[in-house]
Amino acid sequence: MAGYILKRLLSAIPVLIGISVIVFLIMAMIPGDPATAILGSYATPENVAALNEDLGLDEPLVTRYFIWLSNMVQGDFGRSFALNRPVLDEVLERFGATLVLAGTAFVLCSVFGIAAGVISAANQYGFGDKAITFVVLLGISIPSFFLGMMMILIFAVNLRWFPVSGMWPIFGDRTIWVLLDHLAMPAIALAVVATGVVARLSRSAMLEVLRQDFIRTARAKGVRENSVIWRHALRAAMVSIIPVLGIQAGFVLSGAVYIEMVFQWPGVGRMLVDAILRRDILLVQGGVVFIAACYVLFNIAVDVAQSLLDPRIKT
Amino acid sequence: MSNFLRLLARNKLALGGLIVMGIVIFFALITPLLPLADPNVTNTADRFQPVFSEGALLGTDHLGRDLLSRLMWGTRLSLAVGFAAAIIAATIGAAIGIIAGYYGGRTDNIIMRGVDMLMAFPYILLALAIVAALGPGLLNALIAVAAVNIPFFARNIRGITVGIANKEFVDAARLAGKSDASIILSEVLPNVIPVIVIAMSTTIGWMILETAGLSFLGLGSQPPVADLGSMLGEARSALITNPHTSIVPGMMILIIVMAINLLGDGVRDALDPRLKSGALSRPMPATRVDRKGPIPEAEGDDLLALRGLETQFHVKDRVYKAVGGVDLNVRPGECLGLIGESGSGKSVTALSVMGLVASPPGVITGGAVYFEGEDLVGAPYSKLRRMRGKRVAYIFQDPLATLHPLYTIGDQLIEAVSCHRPIGKSEGRAHAVELLRQVRIPNAEKRVDSYPHELSGGMRQRVGIAMALANDPEVIIADEPTTALDVTVQAQVLTLLDDLRREKGLAILFITHDFGVVAQLCDRVAVMYAGRIVEQGPTDAILNAPAHPYTSKLMACVPELGEGRRRLEAIPGLPPVVDKLPDGCAFADRCHVATDACRRGEIPLDPLSDKRRVRCIHPVSDPATEAAQ
Numbered sequence: 048m049a050g051y052i053l054k055r056l057l058s059a060i061p062v063l064i065g066i067s068v069i070v071f072l073i074m075a076m077i078p079g080d081p082a083t084a085i086l087g088s089y090a091t092p093e094n095v096a097a098l099n100e101d102l103g104l105d106e107p108l109v110t111r112y113f114i115w116l117s118n119m120v121q122g123d124f125g126r127s128f129a130l131n132r133p134v135l136d137e138v139l140e141r142f143g144a145t146l147v148l149a150g151t152a153f154v155l156c157s158v159f160g161i162a163a164g165v166i167s168a169a170n171q172y173g174f175g176d177k178a179i180t181f182v183v184l185l186g187i188s189i190p191s192f193f194l195g196m197m198m199i200l201i202f203a204v205n206l207r208w209f210p211v212s213g214m215w216p217i218f219g220d221r222t223i224w225v226l227l228d229h230l231a232m233p234a235i236a237l238a239v240v241a242t243g244v245v246a247r248l249s250r251s252a253m254l255e256v257l258r259q260d261f262i263r264t265a266r267a268k269g270v271r272e273n274s275v276i277w278r279h280a281l282r283a284a285m286v287s288i289i290p291v292l293g294i295q296a297g298f299v300l301s302g303a304v305y306i307e308m309v310f311q312w313p314g315v316g317r318m319l320v321d322a323i324l325r326r327d328i329l330l331v332q333g334g335v336v337f338i339a340a341c342y343v344l345f346n347i348a349v350d351v352a353q354s355l356l357d358p359r360i361k362t
Numbered sequence: 363m364s365n366f367l368r369l370l371a372r373n374k375l376a377l378g379g380l381i382v383m384g385i386v387i388f389f390a391l392i393t394p395l396l397p398l399a400d401p402n403v404t405n406t407a408d409r410f411q412p413v414f415s416e417g418a419l420l421g422t423d424h425l426g427r428d429l430l431s432r433l434m435w436g437t438r439l440s441l442a443v444g445f446a447a448a449i450i451a452a453t454i455g456a457a458i459g460i461i462a463g464y465y466g467g468r469t470d471n472i473i474m475r476g477v478d479m480l481m482a483f484p485y486i487l488l489a490l491a492i493v494a495a496l497g498p499g500l501l502n503a504l505i506a507v508a509a510v511n512i513p514f515f516a517r518n519i520r521g522i523t524v525g526i527a528n529k530e531f532v533d534a535a536r537l538a539g540k541s542d543a544s545i546i547l548s549e550v551l552p553n554v555i556p557v558i559v560i561a562m563s564t565t566i567g568w569m570i571l572e573t574a575g576l577s578f579l580g581l582g583s584q585p586p587v588a589d590l591g592s593m594l595g596e597a598r599s600a601l602i603t604n605p606h607t608s609i610v611p612g613m614m615i616l617i618i619v620m621a622i623n624l625l626g627d628g629v630r631d632a633l634d635p636r637l638k639s640g641a642l643s644r645p646m647p648a649t650r651v652d653r654k655g656p657i658p659e660a661e662g663d664d665l666l667a668l669r670g671l672e673t674q675f676h677v678k679d680r681v682y683k684a685v686g687g688v689d690l691n692v693r694p695g696e697c698l699g700l701i702g703e704s705g706s707g708k709s710v711t712a713l714s715v716m717g718l719v720a721s722p723p724g725v726i727t728g729g730a731v732y733f734e735g736e737d738l739v740g741a742p743y744s745k746l747r748r749m750r751g752k753r754v755a756y757i758f759q760d761p762l763a764t765l766h767p768l769y770t771i772g773d774q775l776i777e778a779v780s781c782h783r784p785i786g787k788s789e790g791r792a793h794a795v796e797l798l799r800q801v802r803i804p805n806a807e808k809r810v811d812s813y814p815h816e817l818s819g820g821m822r823q824r825v826g827i828a829m830a831l832a833n834d835p836e837v838i839i840a841d842e843p844t845t846a847l848d849v850t851v852q853a854q855v856l857t858l859l860d861d862l863r864r865e866k867g868l869a870i871l872f873i874t875h876d877f878g879v880v881a882q883l884c885d886r887v888a889v890m891y892a893g894r895i896v897e898q899g900p901t902d903a904i905l906n907a908p909a910h911p912y913t914s915k916l917m918a919c920v921p922e923l924g925e926g927r928r929r930l931e932a933i934p935g936l937p938p939v940v941d942k943l944p945d946g947c948a949f950a951d952r953c954h955v956a957t958d959a960c961r962r963g964e965i966p967l968d969p970l971s972d973k974r975r976v977r978c979i980h981p982v983s984d985p986a987t988e989a990a991q
Contacts, residue, residue, distance in 0.1 A: 065479035069488075076495045171644040184627075188620035190571055192578050193594060193612035196601055204602050211602075257644045258720070260763040267718055267758075268778045268829065269751035272647045272743075282768050301484035305575055309598070320579050323494040331494040335487055342484050357768060358813045 051354060055347045066339045067119070071112050074332050085328045089128045124333035129325050134333035138315060142337065144214055145303050145314035147226070151234040152299045156241035157292055161281070163242070164249020164288075168257065169276050179246065186243035191302060195236035195309035202232060212311035233310040237303055241295040248291045252284040259283070286357050293349035297342050376628020382621040390438040399428035401435040402586040410604045423593075423607050424600050432588060433610055439589040441618070443504050444570030448562050450508040451569070455515025456558050462516070463523025464546055474520065480513040489572065493581045500573075500589065503582035507572045515561055522557050526550050563629050567622035574615050590615050647747070648717035649673070651726045651740045660732040664691035665869050666715070666754070666837050671739075672728035673707075673714045682941045684710040686893035687729065689967070690871070692837065697863060697870040699884030699901065701877065701916070703937055707893040708873045712839045715871075716750050717743075733837075752782045755830035759842040761822035765814040771798075771825045772810035778832035797828040801858060820851035827858065839871045844879060856882050877917055881905055889913045892938050892948035895967060899974030909970055909981040912949045947978070955980045 077084050081104045082095045099105050102125070103114040118125070124134035167179040203211040209232050215221050216229075256262065257280050265279045304316030311317075315334055322330040354360040399418075405426035413421045420429035462473040480488065492506035526532065527550065535545045576582040577591030588596065593611035601608050658669035673685040684707045692698045702708045713719045715731050715738070731738045733754065738746065758764040766774055775797055776790035785793065791810065798806035801824040814822055823843060830838050840859065844852040860883055863870055872884055880887050880901060888898040889910060897910040908914040915933045935952040938944060944951070946961040953960070959979055967977040 062479065062482050065475075066482060069479060069483075070491060073491050073495045168644060184620065184623060188567070188623050189616050190574060190578075190594075190612065190619070192575065193608075193615060196594075196598060196608050196612065200601060200605050200608075254644055260758065260760070261766045262645075263713075263718055263720075264756075264758060264764045264826075264829075265766070265777075266647060267716065267750055267756040268781060268832075269747050269749070270777065270781045271747065274781070275647070279766055283766065286768075297484035298486075301486035301490075304486060304490065305578065308579060319490055319494075320581070323490065323581060324498065326497075328494070331491065335491045335494075338487055339483050343482055346482075359767060359815050 048354075052347075052351055055350055059343050059347055062343050063340055064116075066343070067116055067336055068112070070332060070336050070339070071115060074328060075108060077328065084326065086128055087326050119333075119336065124337070125329035127322070127327050127330040129322075129327045130330070134330050135337075137318065137330065138334050138337050141313060141315040141318045141334075142341075144312060145300070145307070145316060147214075147230065148233055148237060148306065148312055148314055149296075149299045149303045151230055152237035152241065152303070153292075153296050155234060155238035156245050156295055156299065159238070160242040160245025160295075161249045161288060163246035165253055165276060165281055165284075167246065167250045168253035168280075171254065180250075183243040183246045186239045187247070189239065190305075191236055191240055192305040192309050194239055195233065195306055198232050198236055199309070212309075214313055233306045233312055236309070237299055237306045240302070241299050244298075245288070245291060245295055249284065249288050252287045253280055255287075256280045256283045282356075286353070289349060289353050289356065293346050296345055296349070300338060300342060373628040373631060375624045376631075379621040379624030379628065382617065383625060386437065386618055386621070387441065389434060390441050393434045393438050396434070398431040398434060401427060401431040401588070403427065410600065410607070413606050413610075420610050421606055423597065424604075429607065429610055432593060433590075433614060436588050436590045436593050436611060437614055437618070439500075439583065439587070440570055440574055440591065440615070443500065443573045443589060444566055447504050447508040447511070447569045447573060448566040450504075451511035451565075452515050452558050452562050454508070455512040456519045456554065458512065458516040459519030459521075460523050460546060460550060460554060463520040464527050464542070464550060466524070466527070470520070473516070477513045477516050480510075481517075483510075485510055486572070486575070489576065490581075493576060498581045498584065500577070500583040500587070503573055503576040506576065507569050510572075511565060511569060514565065515558070518561050519554055519557065522554055523550060526553050560629055560633065563622075564626040567619045567626065570622070571615070571619055643722050645720035645722070648743045649714065649719040649721040649724050649726055651717075653726065653728050653740065655728055657730050657737065657739075660730070660735050660737075662691065663735070664732070665694050665734065666871070667691040667732040668711070668715070668729065669732065670729035671711065671714055671726070671731060673710050673719055673724060673726050675723040676725055677723045680941045682939075683893055683943060684724075684940055685714060686940075686943070688890070688893075688895055690888055690895070692869040692871055694836065694869050695863065695867045696886070697860075697872055697884045699880040699887040700871060700873045700890060701875060701880055701887060702890035703875060703916070705937055705940075706890045707940070708890045709841050711890070712756075712841050712871060712873050714739075715839060716754055716756070717746050718750075718756070748782070751778055751830075751835070752833045753835050754837045754839065755833070755835040757823075757826050757830045757838060757840040757843045759845050761826045762814060762819070764826060765822060767814055770811050770813055771817070775810070775825070775829055775832060778829050782833055793832075797832055798825070800831060800862075801825070801828045802854075803828070820847055820855070823847060823851075823855055824858070827855070827862075831862065834866065835868070837869045837871065839873070841873045842875070845874070845876075852879075853882075859883065877905065889916070892943060893940055894948070894977065895975075896949070896977045897975070898967070899970070903971075903974060907982075909974065909976040910949075910978045911953045911955055911980070911982055914982050915952075955982075 082098045083090045086094050086098060103111050106114070122135060124138065126132070127134050127137055130137055163179050163183065167176045170176045199211055202208045210216070210229050214226070214229050216225060219225065262275060262280055265275050270279065301316070303314055304320060306312065307314040307317040308320065315338060319331060319334050322334065405422070407426060408422055409424055409426040411418050411422040413419070415421055418428050418430065420433060423429055423432065458473060458477070462470040488510045489506040492509055493502055496502035496505065532545060532549050535549050573582060574589065574591030574594070577589050578595040580592070580595055583589045583592045590611045594608060594615070597607035597611065660667060660669070668688055668690040671685055671688045672683070675682040675684055688711050690698065690700070690711070700708045700711065710719055710724070714726055719726070726739055729739065733749070738749070765771065772791060772794045775794040776785065779785050779793060780790060794810050795806045798809055803809050803821060803824050809817070814825070817825065826843065844855050847855065856879060859870065862868060874880060884901050886899065887901045887904055888895050889912065890896070891912050897904065897908070897913050904913060905917070908917055919932060933952055938948050938951070944961065946963060947953070947956070947965050950956040950960040957980070965977050965979060967975045970976050970981065
């Protein structure tokens, strides 16, 4: 097992390098002098010269890439001039908030998506199936930002069940209950689309499995129907559901940007949008690489989970 | 194509989506011709007019601009951007995919590596990075959304192209001296275009949503021009005081995306052959029972008796009569062989006993199954479930498919017991080991923790038998348990079953297509053809003197080891399709003694002697007349 994890981690290295190359190339598309673009309104001749020296901006593209890469490996993601602090500090601080939001949404979409898919498949063409299919269709069609706005209107403004926005109250203690109170609406709004996707796939994966011979064997043994569905069929269906959960993790992680804007959540997505509008290029660059790297590592965790679940995968 | 459209039209939801989309596109196209207010003229005196106010049907926004006009123009812009992004992504993605798939080798390798890298990014993140580099703006948002969707198209199209590039007609074109470019354009592309269109129909909704999202964040269309996303983004600050300015564009996005999704689902379903054949419908826990006509009485004191059992498959408007009135019976300690070709209905007969025929499409339409004198057909599911595995157990063919791949065989054996009576962990394990020993699996203590894929075919079959024995059942129904095994293992498994029968007094219903197996194991044999029993009697008697022409032909198909004096024969023709059974004898068309009388009316299963019955008016050798002579 440890060997398998190590092998997967090693195989992530070329992917991480590829990601850094892609981000670097995208950022190299910025027209004009890079130092001036990065510094923006802070671009005095002295600042430009200093930055050119720091990042090797006068060097050819390839050299520049390796300077950037080696800095990053040493934990130096550059400096945000607008915020006047190291990029990594800002990203790490914001990433915590995003992780809380996206992590909760991921748990919600996994649990409810799979449950809805299984119930739907178990009652195929029944009332429950049709109701779930309709709700799922609505869920995958509604823009999450619009849903979030409507939730604020209904549940925060009219019903006053939840706070309108933010992660913490301006005054008062920062307890877990206060956090959950603030988290409920954004997490649900973020989870809805992913839940729909997971439910759809779980339904079809379950239908595929329920026709297999080993399900008939379970029934012939006298296994209770609930156990046939939730133990035998779902376990086998998970093999094709788990990779989709990995994709959905990327979806909630990056889709959090809309929800963070709507609910004023102090996450890394909102940081990126603000940085883009401010043209704070080093912050965007560092933030994108950081999030993408986290996603790659998460996908390794998904692979490991898959190998634990399926003894047929050679570890 | 017309067939496809008909299928699509049958799907009411997809049709609804198509109509809604048609209306939206129509209005988007004629927007410039409509007498609308200028969408960008501000009039702060009339800001935030409510819906249905004078001169502004949908009210006005925070700058007093007419919302209806902005909605129409915004929809037009959103649709245009979404479609443009889809076309750009599809064109570039398909080009990359075709090149990678057509040339293969290193080109393919390098391109697909790059595509994989792009797919390693969380979707929206990549779009944000591109917009960050190019700067906010609608055109840049369009480029970003198209770019992040390219890998999806490239990967799909590559897969299809690889399949086409190896086809004969491409080879032929190459041999004819055509250039690669002209082969791609004239041979590959026409075959790929339908796939591109389908992929577009399922992703265009996403692309509209994503461009709206970027505009919502302020990274797409810039004021004063607005698409639906930026309308929503601008309205956000007035969400609480004037929600209608948010609801109007938001609902429009929802309607468009939902219509496209409905349509996309319809397209996908119409093209999925599995859906048409009903292969994606879920089997119910017990076979559906819909008995018409009188239920036959139980007779005799058999342990298990089938009386006039009829099982059909209802697929669309066709009815396949898989089992057409079968009578069978077994007593304790007896082994009854049920023999017939593939598709003769023998497995369906066996599965009907405990209601295990997949349903839909299976339906039990008549007859009865008596176990200890009690009818099981139509018995409540809970009762069937308690009997399954406990009193009547099954052994299936091909144990790799019939054992759960992800549980150890120990867990599966323990479960066979624990679903009928509570059993402790250590007791269960001991029982599982004991069962494995009973079926003579060596090293049972270790094997109990193996997964099915770690065992050989013969071992897996023994596990299947062990599982059937777990609760000491009274009847075992074995459905071709030795077919997938080689001859030596087959002999071992048969000996094992025979021993168990003698030791425990099991009644066995043994289904096979192999007369050798029948001779070795069965006391009596029933021959099945096209869903009916055509001959039944003691094994020796039937093997020595088959009465039905079908039985004798079937036996002539079996090669005899070492003797070789008899000609090995094949039966000409094919068994009839059971949704169009002929009148009279179903075998008549393949029978060398058939007369006109054979093709008329019902031919009964008549007694031939006190133990034998045959459904034939020209039995091959009539033991009764022979005895009389």
